[in-house]
Amino acid sequence: MKFNTKVIHGGQQHEPHTGSVNVPVFLTSTFAQRTPGELKAGYEYSRAANPTRQALEDALASIENGATGLAFGSGLAAMDAVLKFLNPGDEVIAVDDLYGGSYRLFTRLYEKYDLKFTFVSFDDVSKIADVITDKTKLIWLETPTNPLMKLVDIKAVADLIKGKDILLAVDNTFASPYIQRPIDLGADIVMHSATKYLGGHSDVIAGALITKTKELGDALHFIQFASGGILGPHDSYLVLRGIKTLSLRIQRHSENGIEVAKYLEQHPSVEKVFYPGLPSHPQYELAKKQMKENGGMVSFTFKSGKKEDAVKLLENLKVFTLAESLGGVESLANHPATMTHASIPAEKRAELGITDDLVRLSVGIEDLEDLISDLEKAFSSI
Numbered sequence: 001m002k003f004n005t006k007v008i009h010g011g012q013q014h015e016p017h018t019g020s021v022n023v024p025v026f027l028t029s030t031f032a033q034r035t036p037g038e039l040k041a042g043y044e045y046s047r048a049a050n051p052t053r054q055a056l057e058d059a060l061a062s063i064e065n066g067a068t069g070l071a072f073g074s075g076l077a078a079m080d081a082v083l084k085f086l087n088p089g090d091e092v093i094a095v096d097d098l099y100g101g102s103y104r105l106f107t108r109l110y111e112k113y114d115l116k117f118t119f120v121s122f123d124d125v126s127k128i129a130d131v132i133t134d135k136t137k138l139i140w141l142e143t144p145t146n147p148l149m150k151l152v153d154i155k156a157v158a159d160l161i162k163g164k165d166i167l168l169a170v171d172n173t174f175a176s177p178y179i180q181r182p183i184d185l186g187a188d189i190v191m192h193s194a195t196k197y198l199g200g201h202s203d204v205i206a207g208a209l210i211t212k213t214k215e216l217g218d219a220l221h222f223i224q225f226a227s228g229g230i231l232g233p234h235d236s237y238l239v240l241r242g243i244k245t246l247s248l249r250i251q252r253h254s255e256n257g258i259e260v261a262k263y264l265e266q267h268p269s270v271e272k273v274f275y276p277g278l279p280s281h282p283q284y285e286l287a288k289k290q291m292k293e294n295g296g297m298v299s300f301t302f303k304s305g306k307k308e309d310a311v312k313l314l315e316n317l318k319v320f321t322l323a324e325s326l327g328g329v330e331s332l333a334n335h336p337a338t339m340t341h342a343s344i345p346a347e348k349r350a351e352l353g354i355t356d357d358l359v360r361l362s363v364g365i366e367d368l369e370d371l372i373s374d375l376e377k378a379f380s381s382i
Contacts, residue, residue, distance in 0.1 A: 001062075003063070003177075003178065003247065004247045006062050006063050007059075007063055007178075007243050007244055007245075007246045007247055008244050010058075010059055010062030010063055011055075011058030011059050011061060011062035011069075012055060012058065012059060012062075022241075023051070023052055023055040023237065023240065024051070024052065025052050025233050025234050025236075025237045026046075026050055026051045026052045026233050027233055027234070028046060028050075028233075029045070029046050030044070030045050030046065031043040031044055031045070031046075046230075046233070047225060047228055047230055048225050050230075050233050050236070051233075052233035052234075052236045052237055052240075053071050053230065053231055053232075053233060053236040055236070055240060056069070056071050056231070056236040056237075056239055056240045056243075057069035057070055057071050059240055059243055060192075060198075060208050060210050060243075061210055063177045063243065063246070064172075064177045064181055064182075064183055064190050064210040065181050065183050065184055066183050066190065066210035066211055066212060066217075067211055067212060067213050067214045067216075067217055068210065068211045068213075068214055068216070068217020068218070068220075068221065069208065069209070069210050069217075070208065070209045070210075070211075070217070070220055070221060070224050071194070071206060071207070071208055071230070071231040071236055071239070072206065072207035072208065072209070072224065072229050072230065072231055073205065073206070073207065073229050073230060073231055073232075073235075074193070074195070074205050074206065074207045074229075075101075075171075075173065075191065075192065075193030075194070075195060075196075075206075075207035075208075076101055076102070076105055076193075076207065077207050077229035078191050078192070078193075078207030078208055078209045078229075079102060079105055079191060079207070080105065080227070080229065081209065081220055081223045081224055081227065081229065082138070082169055082189060082191070082209065082220070083105070083106075083110050083115065084223050084227065085167075085219060085220060085223060086115060086137055086138060087137075088113060088114035088115070089114055089115075089116075089135060090115055090116070090135060090136075090137040090138070091115070091116040091117075091118065091133060091135040091136045091137065092106070092115060092116065092117045092118070092136075092137070092138045092139070092140055093117075093118050093120060093128065093131055093132065093136060093138075093139045093140070094106065094117055094118070094119050094120075094139075094140040094141075095119070095120070095121075095122050095140065095141050095142055095143075095145060095150070095152060096119040096120055096121050096352055097121075097142070097145035097146070097147075097148045097150050097352050097353075097354075098119065098140075098142060098145065098146070099142065099146045099171070099340065099341075100336075100340050100341035100342065100343045100344050101340075101343065102140075102142075102171070103119075103341075103343065103344050104343040104344075108343075116135070118131050121150075122141065122150075122152040122153075122157065123150070123282075125152075125153055125156040125157055125160060126160075128157065128160060129160060132161070132164075132166070136164075136166055137165065137166060137167065138166065138167045138168075138169060139157060139161065139166060139167070139168050139169070140169050140171070141154065141157065141168070141169070141170045141171065141187075142170075142171040142173075142174070143170065143171075143172075143174075143175070143180075143290075144174045144175065144276055144295070144297065145174075146173075146174060146297075146340070146341075146360075147274075147297075147299045147334075147336045147340065147341065147354065147358065147360040148274050148299060148352070148353055148354065149174075149274040149275060149276055149281070149297060149298075149299055150283070151276055151283040151286050151287055151290065151291075153286055153290065154168075154170060154180075154182050154185040154186060154187060154290065155185040155186055155290075157186075158185060158186025158187060159186065162186075167188045167189060167216075168186065168187045168188050168189070169187065169188065169189040169190070169191060170182035170187045170189070170190055170191070171191045171192075171193075172190050172191065172192055173191070173192050173193045173196050173197070173327070174196075174295060174297050174326075175291060175295060176192075176197040176198065176246060176250050176295070176327075177190075177246075178197075178246055178247055178250040178251075178292065178293070179250060179254075179291045179292050179293050179294075179295055180290055180291050180292065183210065183212050185290070187212065188211065188212045188213075188216060189209060189210070189211055189212070189216070189220075190208075190209070190210040190211075191207070191208065191209055192207065192208040192210075193206075193207055194206035194207055194208045194231075194239045195207075195325065195327070196325065196326050196327030196328075197246065197249070197250060197253075197327040198239055198242055198243055198246065198327075199238060199239045199242040199327075199328075200242040200245065200246065200249050200327060200328060200329060201238075201242060201328055201329055202325065202328035202329075202330065203238060204235045204238040204239060204242075205235070206231050206235055206236075206238075206239050207231070208239075249329065249365060250293065250295070250296075251293065252365040253295060253296030253363060253364070253365060254277075254293035254294055254295055254296060255368075256296060256363045256364070256365065256366070256368050256371060257275065257277070257294060257295055257296040257297065257298055257363045258275070258277045258278075258294055259368050259372070260298055260361065260363050260368075260371060260372070260375070261273050261275035261277060261278055261298045262278070263372050263375065264298065264300050264375070265278060265280065267379065268303075269302055269303060269304070269309070269379055269382065270300050270301070270302065270303065271300075271301045271302055271303040271305070271357075272300060272301050273298065273299075273300045274298070274299040274300065275294065275297075275298045275299075276291065276294050276295075277293075277294030296327075296362060296363040296364070297326060297360070297361070297362060297363070298360075298361045298363060299336075299358060299359065299360045299361070300358070300359055300361075301355055301357050301358050301359075302357045304357070305355070305357050306356075306357055307337070307356035307357055309357060309382050310335055310356070310357045310358070310359050311335065312378075312381055312382050313359065313378045313379060313381070313382060314333050314335055314359065314378075316377065316378040316381040317333050317374055317375070317378045318374055318377070318378075319331060319366060319370050319371060319373075319374035320332060320333040320361065320371070320374055320375070320378075321333065322334070322335075324339055324340060325362070326360075326362035327362060328362070328364065329364050329365050330364045330366070331361065331362060331363055331364035331366060331371055332361070332362040332364070333359060333360070333361055333362075334359070334360040334361075334362070335358075335359060335360075336349075336354050336358055336360050337349060337354060337355070337356045337358065340360070341354055
């Protein structure tokens with residue numbers, strides 16, 4: 001199947017008993033058994049497996065070209081399962097420009113369990129070899145990164161660690177599988193905050209893992225089952241429904257995203273725009289090679305460098321909503337330093353370039369003219 005067909009039919013089947021086109025929401029905690037240990041259709045207890053969640057997990061594996069999909073109660077719950085796969089003393093190399101919640105999970109929770117985290121720039125992949133040790137067991141990437149829209153050459157990293165006992169995991173939340181499929185480029189694990197583009201309507205909190213091999217999928221499924229961070233059946237249904245329109249939505253997000261980025265780049269109040277679809281992006285050529293589209297995430301700073309200007313603009317937006325999160329059909333605006341990345345220490349933010357005047361936009365699927373007009377009016381208030 002081609003991708004646009006996969007999001008609707010991939011890994012899916014009509015409900016066998018009634019012929020229902022949509023998977024039912026199986027609101028049940030447990031399943032009747034004919035005799036002890038003899039299961040109907042393989043279902044025993046919904047923490048282990050639920051038909052609605054299974055339908056979503058099958059769809060996730062299909063659209064990411066993976067062997068196994070797993071659905072969790074949040075993106076961080078999905079990450080938590082990956083970290084539980086490691087052992088005390090193992091080392092993790094992570095991209096430095098990282099979502100604040102990921103950084104918090106790594107440093108404030110798992111460091112105390114004797115996991116070591118090294119945060120580095122992946123601008124020059126060859127330099128990653130300098131920090132790999134015999135204890136390195138996982139490389140964690142975001143691409144594009146949150147919020148500075150840096151890219152990482154996934155294939156180059158996969159080639160670098162080929163033959164080593166190191167897993168490569170990629171947070172594909174910003175791109176979505178419509179734009180890039182990390183497993184095709186050599187990744188072992190793909191993670192999504194399915195709250196974002198997969199769900200697509202700002203009405204669910206969910207996470208996802210997709211694995212390259214069934215063996216790795218089985219190991220992570222055991223952790224999912226044993227730890228219990230599963231996604232409920234109704235939320236599974238919502239994400240599955242969101243996936244069916246993923247292609248249409250991401251295409252529109254991308255069409256609006258590039259135009260908003262171009263508008264910002266020529267605005268006299270804007271210092272720098274971070275968007276992989278602009279020729280000014282330092283990894284523009286990598287974006288063309290690795291990504292089908294450029295997505296709807298845009299960040300920018302002010303020539304004044306003042307936090308006050310960022311706050312003023314955010315307070316005066318009307319079509320863009322000032323809120324956490326991203327990836328919904330509606331446009332959202334965010335101040336990373338005080339919102340999504342507040343858990344990262346101020347000195348670390350400054351080192352990375354997450355300045356107090358940085359604004360991150362999640363460009364929605366509204367009419368472009370209304371989005372530009374909204375930004376224009378907000379700029380005029382400064």
